[in-house]
Amino acid sequence: MTSTAPDLRNDQVAAIADKALWIRRRSFQMVYEAQQGHPGGDFSATDILATLYFGVLRYDPKKPRDPDRDRFVMSKGHCTGAFYSVLAAAGYFPEADLSTYMEPLSMLNGHPNRNYLPGVETNTGPLGHGLPVATGIAIAGQIDNADFRTFVLTGDGELQEGSNWEAALTCAHRKLENLTLIIDRNRLQQGARTEDTASLDPLDDKWRAFGWHVEMVDGHDHAQLLDVLSASPKGRGKPLCVIANTFKGKGVSYMHDNVAWHHGVPNKEQYEQAMRELV
Amino acid sequence: MSAAAPSKSGFFDCRDSFAATIEALAEADPRIVTVVSDSVGSSKLGNFRKKFPDRMVNVGIAEQTLVAVGAGLANGGKVPFVSAASCFITGRALEQVKADIAYSNVNVKLIGQSSGVAYGELGPTHHSIEDLAWLRLFNNMKLIVPADPWQTAEAIKAAAAHDGPVFVRVSRMAVPALERPEGAKFEIGKAETLVEGTDATIIANGTMVHRAVAAAKTLAAEGISARVVNMATVNPLDEAVIASAAETGAIVTVEEHSVRGGLGGAVAEVVATTNPVPMRILGFPGFVPTGSAEWLFDHFGLNEAGIADAVRQTIARKK
CATH class of the missing domain: 3.40.50.970 (Thiamin diphosphate (ThDP)-binding fold, Pyr/PP domains)
Structure with a gap:
């Protein structure tokens, strides 16, 4: 699917894996130091973010409002540990700034603010906002016949918000092939499993029924993510929904698939154990 | 519809x-x-x-x-x-x-x-x-x-x-269409004074402005000099014009909106914290009964007679 030569592609996948490891370690340090955050969702989204920023998106961190940039909308805006880490890794601001996470007057609010931080496209936090805004961005690109792409990452519990399904209708109606929705399908929301709360399955059928092209991937497999996200959308004639099957807390044994880590914060022993495991 | x-x-x-x-x-x-x-x-x-x-x-x-x-x-x-x-x-x-x-x-x-x-x-x-x-x-x-x-x-x-x-x-x-002086300009945040007056100020916007102008004419016939300000911008408010309105000693606001939190509330925030003078806020008290828009305006005193009454009553409260 990708046109990159095999050796280069292997190098790229390895580089993405390195970045993902760095993001997990750095975001968990942020959460530990701030004693706040959403580390479970940070970890389920990390591999998706690393793949986007180091394998897929076209951007120049020195020109964050370049009209031709690819857009990435972080709809699951509570997962700022991972989001801010990947933005720093991509060069939007100095890594040292990450140490100010949630401090008074920090640019690094608990949820992202585009007016504070370069690389943030829209202010998110309340769920169900990212896809509708991304829809508008993609429509602007469609009107101008521009070649930038728009990506949006939502949680899965977030899909219980009706606003997503309003936007889903418009995306399909307008055949927004320049839009890609990635669902971080970790199957856990804040309080319980999605399927024990307001069921989403069969999630792929729902998106197909709404007129989308659907791909299912292992959301922790960088090669799979790279293939599906970097494939050209031209001629598909439909928006793309990538259901990335993930685990909340992926990478740390005691957090793995554990709802308690939605917004759990580590004590010193837990932090040190995580750092020993994240190597 | x-x-x-x-x-x-x-x-x-x-x-x-x-x-x-x-x-x-x-x-x-x-x-x-x-x-x-x-x-x-x-x-x-x-x-x-x-x-x-x-x-x-x-x-x-x-x-x-x-x-x-x-x-x-x-x-x-x-x-x-x-x-x-x-x-x-x-x-x-x-x-x-x-x-x-x-x-x-x-x-x-x-x-x-x-x-x-x-x-x-x-x-x-x-x-x-x-x-x-x-x-x-x-x-x-x-x-x-x-x-x-x-x-x-x-x-x-x-x-x-x-x-x-x-x-x-x-x-x-x-x-x-309201009568305006030649060369009138619109600027966000700037109110316009449509009728000069010294005894009281009516601050209105939207559909209420022409009714306020009519009320001022009624009052003028009685010898009451009511200023009419069209406060088209509710945010940011033209605080200088409100300060000047307070100097007339009585303010009546009129809007096609709830009496809570709209133009009247905004003006009251300024008046109460700078130069408190008697005020009256005209608008709707909350959910309204069945009726045409014109009927509702009349029912709630959002017309020439109702605005003029409110001005008389507010002037009477001047100390």
């Missing part, structure tokens, strides 16, 4: 001004697009759609997406005018207005159509007498309530020229 007053000679539907102005602006600026939620006809944008079919985005009956798509279009370099019934574009999509437009501080123009009680007998679900109270909390959003066709056109031009979020509240109620 329309419950607007029948148009009579010399009276205008300000939606026509909105539509003509947005078409002219779009001719000159390719960035301008309109966004609607099956609200083409009620926004009088049928002609815009004919002229610029690729520059109208209709998301269907989906107000959350309506407003959010506006934010996204602005991100993509467009200047979107998002137009729908004021009750729905504000109330139904309030969190999108807050997070996607105001807090994100993007260049989106929200047009609240058929505002106030224009839908009359259709009732409070379709009235928008809460919109200004909700939106006034977003400190960076300009709020404009034009009073007549000229001011509607000027407000739309000013909204297009301003880089940032703007809400323009457009009425479908028939209003006359």
Whole structure:
């Protein structure tokens, strides 16, 4: 699917894996130091973010409002540990700034603010906002016949918000092939499993029924993510929904698939154990 | 569907001004697009759609997406005018207005159509007498309530020229063209004094302004000198004009909105914290009973006689 030569592609996948490891370690340090955050969702989204920023998106961190940039909308805006880490890794601001996470007057609010931080496209936090805004961005690109792409990452519990399904209708109606929705399908929301709360399955059928092209991937497999996200959308004639099957807390044994880590914060022993495991 | 007053000679539907102005602006600026939620006809944008079919985005009956798509279009370099019934574009999509437009501080123009009680007998679900109270909390959003066709056109031009979020509240109620001095200009945040006066000041906006002018004429015949200020911009307020109004010693505000949190509330915040003088806030007390818009205006004293009475009573409270 990708046109990159095999050796280069292997190098790229390895580089993405390195970045993902760095993001997990750095975001968990942020959460530990701030004693706040959403580390479970940070970890389920990390591999998706690393793949986007180091394998897929076209951007120049020195020109964050370049009209031709690819857009990435972080709809699951509570997962700022991972989001801010990947933005720093991509060069939007100095890594040292990450140490100010949630401090008074920090640019690094608990949820992202585009007016504070370069690389943030829209202010998110309340769920169900990212896809509708991304829809508008993609429509602007469609009107101008521009070649930038728009990506949006939502949680899965977030899909219980009706606003997503309003936007889903418009995306399909307008055949927004320049839009890609990635669902971080970790199957856990804040309080319980999605399927024990307001069921989403069969999630792929729902998106197909709404007129989308659907791909299912292992959301922790960088090669799979790279293939599906970097494939050209031209001629598909439909928006793309990538259901990335993930685990909340992926990478740390005691957090793995554990709802308690939605917004759990580590004590010193837990932090040190995580750092020993994240190597 | 329309419950607007029948148009009579010399009276205008300000939606026509909105539509003509947005078409002219779009001719000159390719960035301008309109966004609607099956609200083409009620926004009088049928002609815009004919002229610029690729520059109208209709998301269907989906107000959350309506407003959010506006934010996204602005991100993509467009200047979107998002137009729908004021009750729905504000109330139904309030969190999108807050997070996607105001807090994100993007260049989106929200047009609240058929505002106030224009839908009359259709009732409070379709009235928008809460919109200004909700939106006034977003400190960076300009709020404009034009009073007549000229001011509607000027407000739309000013909204297009301003880089940032703007809400323009457009009425479908028939209003006359106000008399203004030659060369009058509209500026966001600047009120206009339509009638000079020294005994009291009536501060009105939107459909209430011409009624306030009529009330001032009634009062003048009795020897009461009432100033009339058209406070078309509710955010930011023209605080200098309010300070000057307080010097007349009595203020009556009049709006096609709830008496809570709208123009009257905004003026009262300034008056109470700077130079307290007797005030009266005219508007609707809350959900209103069944009736046409004109009937509701009369029932709640939002007419020439009611405004004049309120001025007399407020002057009587002067110390």
